[in-house]
Amino acid sequence: MxxxxxxxxxxxxxxxxxxxxxxxxxxxxxxxxxxxxxxxxxxxxxxxxxxxxxxxxxxxxxxxxxxxxxSRVPRPLDSLLSMTMREGKTLKMYSDRYWKMFNKIDGDFDNVAIRTFKVGLLAEHGLRKLLTGKPIDNVRQLIDHIDKYKRVEEDQQLDKGKVKVVF
Structure with missing residues (x-):
């Protein structure tokens, strides 16, 4: 519609x-x-x-x-360079913002997407360390790694919210 x-x-x-x-x-x-x-x-x-x-x-x-x-106006490629993970924010929040911006850019820039996503992560983030130590070749692999780290992040959030009951 x-x-x-x-x-x-x-x-x-x-x-x-x-x-x-x-x-x-x-x-x-x-x-x-x-x-x-x-x-x-x-x-x-x-x-x-x-x-x-x-x-x-x-x-x-x-x-x-x-x-x-x-009509949609394509965003310039350098829009990705300003994308960073903010202190105290989750990987899911950063990833959602990043891919929303990435989808506004016309063209095939998978290699740039991988590099700019990695650089935008907090220096101490485990995913950034993984991507630095074991470079990947395509966006599909990047998304797979992001999904794994998001699940770990969600599990950690759930664990924080649990109340221990002692009998």
Whole structure:
């Protein structure tokens, strides 16, 4: 559902991928596209002048011109350089912030992602020590290591919260 705040180019692209087998049927494409609009976009559509749209391409072009301010602007690669784990914060918090920023960067920068994630960890963090001692080759391996350390972190948090009962 397009809500007026998300990336419209991404929305149209996903819609086109789902409808690829029906792409030659303009009427169907337009009608089904309307069902993917949330209330804001539907109000825009309801205000269109009758007969002002004659093709799916025109519909998506008009849609795009109105909601263009919602398009995602890629972040520069150096945005990752400013990402650091803050003292007293968990690996999960750092990891969530890091990957959110990483996903806003266009391109294939796995090697940079691995290095900047490692450098952003606290110097004494066990994961940083592991990544320094045993370098990895791809982001999938990095994510696997992060997940293991997050589970250990969560277990430690649970252990801190437990109350010992002595009989």
């Amino acid at each position: 397009y809500n007026g705040r998300t990336d419209l180019v991404e929305h149209v692209s996903h819609f086109n991928q789902r409808m690829v087998v029906h792409s030659k049927n303009e009427t169907l494409m337009c009608m089904v596209f309307l069902s993917s609009m949330g209330p804001v976009a539907m109000r825009w559509f309801d205000d269109l002048r009758a007969g002002s749209i004659s093709s799916f391409k025109e519909l998506t072009r008009a849609f795009g011109s109105l909601f263009i301010m919602c």
